[in-house]
Every structure is written in structure tokens, then in C-alpha cells.
Amino acid sequence: MKTADSAAGSGSNTFRPSRSRRFKSGLVGWLFIAAAVLMIAAFYFYPMIQALILSFKTGTGMNLKFNGLANYERLFTDTMFLSAVSNTFIYLLFQVPIMIIFALFISVLLNDRKLKFKGFFRTAIFLPCITSLVAYSIVFKYLFAPDGLVNAFLLNIHLIGEPIQWLTHPFWAKVTIIIAITWRWTGYNMIFYLSGLQNIDQSIYEAARIDGASAVRQFFSITVPLLKPIILFTSITSTIGTLQLFDEVMNITRGGPGNATTTISQYIYNLSFEYSSDFGYAATVSYSIVIMIVVLSFIQFKVAGDRNA
Numbered sequence: 001m002k003t004a005d006s007a008a009g010s011g012s013n014t015f016r017p018s019r020s021r022r023f024k025s026g027l028v029g030w031l032f033i034a035a036a037v038l039m040i041a042a043f044y045f046y047p048m049i050q051a052l053i054l055s056f057k058t059g060t061g062m063n064l065k066f067n068g069l070a071n072y073e074r075l076f077t078d079t080m081f082l083s084a085v086s087n088t089f090i091y092l093l094f095q096v097p098i099m100i101i102f103a104l105f106i107s108v109l110l111n112d113r114k115l116k117f118k119g120f121f122r123t124a125i126f127l128p129c130i131t132s133l134v135a136y137s138i139v140f141k142y143l144f145a146p147d148g149l150v151n152a153f154l155l156n157i158h159l160i161g162e163p164i165q166w167l168t169h170p171f172w173a174k175v176t177i178i179i180a181i182t183w184r185w186t187g188y189n190m191i192f193y194l195s196g197l198q199n200i201d202q203s204i205y206e207a208a209r210i211d212g213a214s215a216v217r218q219f220f221s222i223t224v225p226l227l228k229p230i231i232l233f234t235s236i237t238s239t240i241g242t243l244q245l246f247d248e249v250m251n252i253t254r255g256g257p258g259n260a261t262t263t264i265s266q267y268i269y270n271l272s273f274e275y276s277s278d279f280g281y282a283a284t285v286s287y288s289i290v291i292m293i294v295v296l297s298f299i300q301f302k303v304a305g306d307r308n309a
Contacts, residue, residue, distance in 0.1 A: 051283045051287070052287065055071055056069070056071065057071075058070065058071065058280045060276060060277055071280055071284035074281065075288060080259065081267060081288075084259070084264045084267040085288075087174070087259075087261055087263055088245065088263045088264050090174060091178060091181070091245060092239060092242045092243065095181055096239060099182045099186050100231065100235060103186045103187075103189035103234070104227070106125060106186070106190050108219065110190070111198065127187065128183055128187055129185055129188040131184075133247040133251065134247075137247065137251030137252050144176050146164075146165060147163070151163040167252070168257050170258070170260035173253050173257060173260055176253070177248055177252065181242070181245065181248055185238065185241070192233065193227060193234075196227045197223070197227070200226050204222055205218055205222065208222060228304065232304045239296050243289050249261050249263050250269070255270075264285060267285060268282050268285050271285065
């Protein structure tokens with residue numbers, strides 16, 4: 001005669017799925033994601049591996065041969081590459097902090113419960129990042145032309161005495177690019193900060209106000225620390241995007257005047273399609289961006305105090 005415990009045990013074994021059933025269930029799951037995995041492997045990982053192999057080759061067209069680390073050694077003596085790196089890091093050091101600060105400040109303003117038409121303002125600020133790159137680049141070329149609206153406005157308010165050569169002066173061309181990419185991507189980062197702010201318990205701010213903390217103190221003592229993971233995320237993604245900057249420079253200044261605004265990505269394009277095609281060295285320059293992204297991301301994790309870095 002079976003006891004209650006043995007009966008319960010036999011009952012639990014009855015409803016436990018067999019090994020073959022668990023295998024079939026897992027196989028069905030893998031079949032659902034198999035297409036996506038194959039597509040990612042074919043269009044992402046395979047080209048990455050091929051590009052890495054290509055970076056150790058030299059020659060034109062199909063006449064390629066291995067040349068070891070010669071392409072990587074060439075990077076340190078290539079003045080055009082060093083100039084492109086310098087230009088890209090100027091954009092990075094100025095544009096990314098300005099954009100992060102603007103996005104954070106705007107998100108705090110738009111998170112105010114008393115503000116009316118919040119939906120309109122959020123949409124208006126986010127709209128630039130979904131506009132056509134070519135279209136908005138053309139608009140910026142007209143706005144910052146010598147006889148464009150920007151110079152006309154500055155002349156009318158007597159802030160300048162003569163038109164600024166925004167697109168043909170090395171310094172002002174960089175400023176134009178920084179303004180363009182800041183205008184486009186500030187709203188994108190603002191969305192992340194808004195979502196983070198809406199998840200912060202309002203009782204924390206109420207307690208701070210009762211203790212006499214000013215709005216500025218609340219911002220630096222509550223908002224910024226609680227948004228630290230999101231700030232780190234947006235800083236890294238913005239850094240990656242700036243190191244890969246291509247469209248704005250190509251469409252607004254085409255790397256000019258001279259090579260004053262050329263970025264690393266545009267230099268890769270030039271090596272591949274504008275100059276005599278050197279795909280091996282172009283792949284090497286591409287992987288230099290990968291190395292920069294890894295190093296800068298690691299530094300940002302360390303500065304932010306992430307123990308998992």
C-alpha cells in the first residue's frame with residue numbers, strides 16, 4: 001500500500017516533462033531564432049572577420065597579398081589619417097559633452113508636471129533625429145552660406161560686421177559640423193533621460209524640498225546620480241556615433257576646406273572609392289575605429305565607477 005508521500009512523489013514525476021520533450025521544446029525555440037542568427041552571422045560577423053583578414057593585405061582589386069602589420073605601422077606615419085583622427089576627436093571632445101548637457105537640461109524642463117504642451121515640445125525636439133540626413137544637411141548648407149539666414153540674422157543684430165565663412169574657413173567649418181550633429185542628436189538622448197526621470201520616485205524630491213534643498217541642489221544630488229547609468233549609456237553611444245561620423249561632413253563640407261573637417265569614416269570612403277582603391281588599408285583604418293571605441297568605452301566605464309568594466 002502506497003503512502004501519501006510516495007503517492008505525491010509519483011504524481012510529481014507524472015507531470016515532469018521527459019528529456020525528449022524538453023529537447024523538442026528547446027529545438028522549437030532555436031528554430032524560431034535560427035533565421036535571425038544566420039542573418040546576423042552572414043551580414044555582421046562574417047564581414048567583420050573578412051575585414052580583419054583584409055586589413056593584413058595590400059594591393060588593388062583582386063591582386064591582394066599579405067603584408068603582415070605593415071598597414072598598421074603605416075597608420076602612425078599617415079598624415080592624412082592623423083589629421084582625420086584629430087578632426088574626429090575635436091568633434092568628440094566638444095560636441096558630445098555639449099549634447100549630453102543640453103539633452104539632460106531639456107529633459108528636466110520637459111519633465112515638469114506644470115508645463116503645458118509637453119507632447120508638442122517633446123515631438124519638436126525629437127523630430128530632427130528622424131529627418132533625412134541629406135535633406136537636413138542641404139538645409140544647413142543654405143542656412144550657413146555667406147548670404148544665408150544665420151549671417152543675415154547676426155548682421156541685423158550687429159553681432160558681426162561681415163559675413164562669417166561658415167563652410168570655407170577651417171575653424172568655422174568645424175563649428176558648423178558640431179552645431180549640425182548637436183541639433184540632430186540632442187532629442188534622441190533626451191528621450192532616454194525623460195524615461196529615466198519618469199521612473200524616479202517623486203517622494204525623493206518632496207523630501208529634499210522639505211529639507212530645504214534648492215532646485216540646483218536636487219539636480220546634482222538626486223537627478224544626476226540616479227540617471228548615472230543612462231548618462232553612461234548615452235555617452236558611450238554618442239562616442240561611438242561621433243567616431244563613425246560621416247554623413248554630415250560628406251554632405252555639408254565634403255571634408256573641406258582642404259581636409260579641415262575630414263573624419264576617419266570619410267577617409268575610409270576616400271581610400272576605397274575616391275583615391276586609387278586600397279581596400280586593405282581602408283580595412284585597417286576601419287579597425288582603428290574599433291580599437292578607439294573599445295579603449296574609450298573602457299575609460300568611460302572606469303570614470304563612471306562601473307565595477308563590471
